[in-house]
Amino acid sequence: MTSLPAGASISIVTSSPGLDYASIEAVVTVPTFRRPQQVLETLQSLRSQKTKRRFAVVLVENEAEKREGAAAAKSWFDDGLLQGMLIIAHDRGNCCAYNAGFLTTVTYFPNFKYALVVDDDELADPDWLENMCATAERLGVDVVGGPQIPVFARPEHSKWAAHPVFSAHYRETGVVPILYSSGNMLLSRKVMDTMGPPYLDLRFNFMGGGDSDFLSRTAQRGFRLAWCNEAIIRETVPERRVEADWIRARSLRNGVISTLVEKKKRAGTPFANTKVFVKSLLLLGASPFRGFLKLCKTGSISIALYPVYIGAGRVMAEFGYANEQYRQPEKN
Template sequence: MDDSITIEIVSPDLLRDGAPAHEIVVTLPTFRRPEHLLKTLDSLAAQKTARRFAVIVMENDAAGREGLGAAGPLFSAGTIEGLVLVAHERGNCAAYNAGWQTALARFPAMQHLLVIDDDEWAGADWIDRLVATAEREDADFVGAPQCPVFEAGATESVRRHPVFTAPYTRTGPVPILYSSGNVLIRRRVLEAMGPPFLDTAFNFIGGGDSDFYARCRRRGFRFAWCQEAPVCETTPARRTEFSWLQARSLRNGAISALIERRADASPSGRLKILAKSLGLLALSPWRFLKLAARTRSPMIGLYPIHVAIGRLMAEFGKVNEQYRRPEQN
């Protein structure tokens, strides 16, 4: 195992079984949310499924270890099957990589890897619905909605803002996914792509998942959506403020430009991406007027302007690291 990963706690069933037979492994990264982590784990313990599954919690605060302290007793007692590890390198991509690498190494029977975040909780049929969709559609990835649960006072414009809107609304094949907060990945994908799966250059800006999906699509892997397997996501008041929405929109634009640049880093490719960014910026005032009129929200209307500006900022190396300061995210 990589030196950047330390396995701290293993549930008794895994200690007894040298080759665990779990076909499903749920990976759960955590960073300084011990109380909500327990809520997420409760939702996993309540799954109504005949499929045997294990959980890997990836503690990404090697110094504080609040998540390890909260989750550890559940795994030590065997209440939840699986293990808790510490991913010593900070950043969400590093945490995902640690969990996915461990899942491949420790669970030889695993066929489906699922991901849920420590600010989310799942319904009792979450596992079965994701796996059933993967099998029915013969999909390598299955995404599903992340439904924000806002604190009191959130306006309708905030609730309908594009940063909170799912990319699809119907179950079935889709061209690509964008988020790793609620997703199923087949083992064959991880074996083919190999570690590190997510590029840690995206550790603090986000978008490592989108970059991974783009690379997988170029390799021919298939994507699907399961509308019936949502998770609920706690959305603090900070994320309803205009400054946060603006920063997230700028970041979304920057990430799109960065991923396109990685797909074609040639001089002609860079020129095409710059031309696209300038074109989107030129069109953004008209798109603002159209979207603001349709939604009756100038704040929502600003989204295409912010995305276009974010793309252009990325061309000059200016990308907002929204995850660098977790207390502001």
């Protein structure tokens, strides 16, 4: 009987009756934390996928005490509404949840070709999975990312869609040099076998950015990356996330992550830390000018401040600043 490695802080709650693990081609990991209603909507979007590929869902409950998401979703697996597994990742944190899902995937699904990720505040369009897999095959790549289109709580908040915190880095399908987010991601079996476990670095566990670091490392290892603009995920954006202090904190955090990821990338090379620090100072120095250009182009003060916050966050990271937004989920 297949089992998880000794010491893995993971419990199997249930799995779909008669689940044929060996026949599954794609596995979708869905980490969830204190969003019992939203995760059901996420699962419904996966149940509605239009594809002939055999796929399974691994739902990762990261609230090990109340387990509200697991309680809400358990019948979906017990009754066979979804093919897959429901697990508990007992070690709390963003990276721990992702790692638990990936480890379960490679342990229980011997013939999977693709591992995908959707977060519990996201809805996948019906053709999402097929578009992701087909893009990987057509372009011959090992990693695919796609757009996370923000869906705001109020119509008047839609103006925030153009802000760098919410907007996509690419607009067209094709091979790209780097990806940044795991919220809409496909990884080939080769990537999974090469990169882990562990997959995401736990130093990013409550800050976020473990996905950016992981994707940076996959590119360094020579894996080819692509963007699929047709593989759409729609992300719910609560009112809290359009408040000025949240935008500022997320922008600073992105700067911190940028420094930490670049330091890891340059590790072992001459004067690595000095080069990163000098680059951060230069970016901070140039940020008022870059911000002014953005202000002229967009008319948005918030967008204009983004490069300033990025530069400040990069420099602050040199002095130990870390904005761990995921430690207080109620404020995130």
